[in-house]
Amino acid sequence: MIEAIRLTKDYDDFRAVDAVSLDVPAGAVLVLLGPNGAGKTTIVRMLTSVLTPTEGSARVAGFDVVTHAADVRAHVGVLTEQHGLYERMKAVEYLDFFGQVYHMPADLRRKRSLDLMDRFGLTFALNKPLGEYSKGMKQKLALVRAMLHDPPVLLLDEPTSAMDPQSARLVRDAIVDMQRDQRTFLITTHNLAEAQHLASAIAIIRKGRIIASGTFEDLARQFVGDPLMELRVQGELNGLASEMSDLVTVEDEGANWLRYRVARPVETNPRLLQRLIGQGVPVVSLAPLSQTLEDVYLQVVEEDEAKGGDRDEHLR
Amino acid sequence: MTNISVSGPAIPVSLERSSLGVTLRNAMIITRREVRDSLRDWRIIGPILALTFFFPFIAQFFANQLTGFVANYGASIIADRSIPFLLMIVGFFPISISLVIALETFVGEKERRTLEPLLSTPLTNTELYVGKSVAAMIPPLLASYGGMSVYLMSLVLGSLQWRPPGGLVVQIVLLTTVQALVMVTGAVVISSQTTSTRSANLLASFIIIPMAGMIWLESAIMFLAPDAESPNGIGALWAIIAGMSVVVLLLLRLGNSVFNREELLGRQIDSIDLRRWFRRVWRQVRAVGGKGLPATSPWGWYRHSVPASLGRLKGAAGVTALVFLAALIAGVVIGLQPQWRLPLPQGASLTHTAGGIGDASALVFGSGGALSIVMQNWRILALASLLAVFSFGSMALVITPMVYLVIGYVMTQFALAGYNPALLVPALAVHGIIEIPVILVATACALKLGAVITRPPKRQTVGQAWTVAFSDAVKLWLGIILPGLVLAALIETCVTPAVVQALLGG
Incomplete structure (x- = not known):
């Protein structure tokens, strides 16, 4: 469902993403881990056809990200790093606006909005201006926006970073449910416990390159040894x-x-x-x-540093 | 890689594309949201209401006072001309808000980080751009039309009983509209190239200052134009409306090309690193082949790098050649008009003029000979290039073709006076065989430097495209234009006079 081949992005002399290849089948959750500035958001933006790859290619939901950009964006739900809500609008207006953008019929966008707001415990705030929402509520609403048109692929950048444990649990449950319905996820997060819980596969990215990938068990075996x-x-x-x-x-x-x-x-x-x-x-x-993803992550990064991955390869 | 089976979304997403109706319908989704958002902002609503319902009455009061005052001195013409002028001011003040809204709509969204979710939707760049631009124009234009209506009503119903000439009112409404369009389309360009409202506001002076100048000019025309009372409106104002409409079209094209996702999200900070930029230009100037490796010898550079830049100039060179030809024909057409005909002696022998060729050259180019000719050509081409950058390339097609207009005109005068115009050919062709292609290449470079920003090639940002065009221009100036100008000037001073003298038998 998400397929990338040697995806690369340069900003002038700076290489933000370096030959990243991904293959995420339908119903899988790929978690991208990496420090800030590793290139995770740039990957998400290329997979959303918001940025054009400098080299390489990618297909999302069967559409090429360069030649069929609008189709890609129609089949993808995106939770951006910044939630970007229009603070003078009410939730009901906000979701209606995005529903129109996705060409959803009026009754369907109303129903989907109400269902999702209910699922994430936001029904009480439907008619509240978004400027009055708490940080966690805003993040949940942004997630509702991403799920509104029921896309087959969801790209979520830090989906629970601002949430209290209860809300984060709601979101994780929703992801698991949607995964069962063959929805495909690419999630970036710093929450390693959450990543371990949700991931079908994990890719660790550093300085624009994927330095390790596989299931948690594979990575644990490879980097911290047998159980x-x-x-x-x-x-x-x-x-x-x-x-x-x-x-x-x-x-x-x-x-x-x-x-x-x-x-x-x-x-x-x-x-x-x-x-x-x-x-x-x-x-x-x-x-x-228990071997935690944290052990694996730290070991992977340490080994990459030892191999010389710490030198500034970001510069072409 | 495994084959991917595409499971469609549970809710079908319709992606009807490529029709104007669909584009406008999608753009209107954005417009409706933006307008509703603007109308909830008291910083926008407050001034709009004041300028719509309060300022027209002040203007009407001022018009009343002025009329009474100047009537005492028998200068009622000043009042007559002031009343439509105030109509224009009443219309202009609200549209100045469109600039604020346009800057806020684009760069404000970038600053508030609300743009990325919108950019992640299936809306096209054009739909986003049109939707937001229209949204920036609707509230101020409505306020402007409302203000002008209130002012006109107050005049018609008030003590002045002034009946506006229909043509002038139409002109002022159109002027107001194109001014709003210029400001909004210009603001879009600015806001897409900046990362903060602060820098956008600073750069907005590039719009405000010319617009203020334009208002002065329009005011002067309204007071001084001999056809100020014409029922068809003032001719000069029609010309301004037409000129500004062209500017709007160019700005729309530019705005549409710079308003793209890559530019909006890729640019994080406004910084200038001129040294780095010049390094990149120099690298491209020396580069040979697609990988950008520097040329190893001047011969290799001439053989591979210069032709590649010439190849990229094909389109611009074609347009330039057509404009040169059109200028030549226009010169002929003007020369045929009786009122433009020169009183040349009919059918005189040219033999005796041959001896004066050298003196004539010295008169035109000074005593510096070839160097003066090179400097003269350089000045014209440099000026054309500089002005072209700020005029979307159009000035390149105004300045240099003038020479061909003059040649066409002179040839016509020659023919009309009974001389063989072919006599002029050797005077031009001997050095022109080098000079004309060189000037064509230089003009095409200038055209591209200005025009490339309105439509950069695919996968290139405006900045990247302009850098490539600039590098090509530097390369062609160094490799072809400057050497060509020097060679042509040497021929013009050493060979051409001798050839012409020989032909004329002097």
């Missing part, structure tokens, strides 16, 4: 670590616990437990030690 498990037993370990070494790689151990890495926990852990129970080892618990 880490913790086994606790009653009493002493009594040389248990060496007995397990044919199945797993023990990383650390204490008096009554040990941590090991395992490539395929689903297959290996039951065998390991069977063996321990067969040997009469009193197992208290076996649990994965």
Whole structure:
């Protein structure tokens, strides 16, 4: 649904995006992670046909972003970095205006507006001037605007950055629901927990280049190693670590616990437990030690810096 | 890459395109919103109401007082001419607000970051541009027409019982409208090139000052024109209306080309880095081929780089050649008019004039010979280039073609006096074979420098397109125009007189 091949954007001598390739199928959520100024917003703008790529090509919802710009924009819902609401308008007028721009019939734009405002808990503010909205309300309304014409592709720049936890949850739930309806998302965020929760795939971008991409599990395996498990037993370990070494790689151990890495926990852990129970080892618990996206992200960036990605490659 | 199956949106989005009706309908969506927004802003509504309903009465009161005063001195003509002048002022004041709204509409939106959601919709650049421009014009124009109506009513119903000449009223309404259009279209250009209302307001003086000058000129015409009482209106004002309409068309074209998403979002700060810009120009001047690699030898540069720039000039050169031809024909046509005919001696022998050729050259070009000719040509071409930049290229097609108009005229006078006009050919052709193409290239460069901003090539911003045009102009001046002018001048001073003398038998 989103396909980009070596997408590049230059501003004079400055290369903002450098040969970025993406392939996001329908119903997937791609999360773009990266520091400020990494080129995320420029990618979103090129995929919305607002900026023209200097090199490379992209198709969104089947339309080329350069030759069919209006079609791309008609099939995309965009939440921009700045919400950009007209503060003298009321929500009902604001959504009606955007509904007209998308050529939605009057009754349909009214119905969609009411449904979405209700979903995001904004019905009470339908007739309030937008200047009186709180920051979180404005962000939710901008999201309603992006979803109003029910586009197959949604490009969301920091969708929950200004929201309280409850509102952020509402938005995440809405994204998951729409994903089930085969809507495709490209989300940029600094909220790593949210990214981990929503992402079908993650791309980490730095200085205009994608430096790592894949599912969270792939990235975690690639950059911080196999999943880490913790086994606790009653009493002493009594040389248990060496007995397990044919199945797993023990990383650390204490008096009554040990941590090991395992490539395929689903297959290996039951065998390991069977063996321990067969040997009469009193197992208290076996649990994965959570690897967070933050660990992965920091590791990816650190490795890129070590490889020399920190030099100013932004300049052509 | 995998094949992508396109699932359409749940709500069908109609994308009817490419008809004027659709463009206008979509533009009106923007206009309605913008006008409603403007009418909610007391900073706009307050002045509009005051200028519509209050200022006309002040003007009418002033007209009354003036009429009474000048009548005491038998100078009622001053009052008669002041009344339509005040009508124009009553109409002009509200439209000055259109400038404020236009600047606010575009750069204000950029500043408030409300533009990007709009740019992410399927509306085309033209729809956005037209919608916003019309929105900037509607409230002030309505106020202007309202103010003029109130003023006229107060005159007709008041003690003055003045009946306005229909032609003049129509002229003033049209003048007011084109002035509003000029200001709004100009403001669009300014606001799309700036990133803050502050800088836009500063640059707006480039509109306000010429418009103020125009109002002075119009006022003077209304007071002094010999046809001020004509029922068909004042001729000079019709000319101004026509001229300003052309300016509007050029500004509309320019505005439409600069009002694009790339320009609006790509520009983040107003900064000038002249050193960097000159470096880029110099790089392009030396560049050979599409990758912009510098030429390794002058021969390579002449062989690859100069022809590439000439190729980019094809369109402008074609237009210039046609205008030169038209100027030549116009010279002939003017020369045929009896009132413009020169009293040349009929059928006289030209042999005795041959000896004076050298003196005539010295008289025209001074004693500097070739250098004077080069300087003279350089001055004209440089002036044409400079003025072309500020006139969308039009002045390039006014200044240099004048020479061909004169040639056409002189040739006609020659023929009418019974001489063979072919005698002039060697006097022009010997050096002209170099000079004419060189002047054509220089004029085409000037035309492109001014015109390229009204329609930059696809995928190029106005700034990029102008930089390329400027680099091409520098390259062609260095590679063709200056050497060509020097060579032509040397031929003109050393060879042409000898050839002409030989032909005339002197």
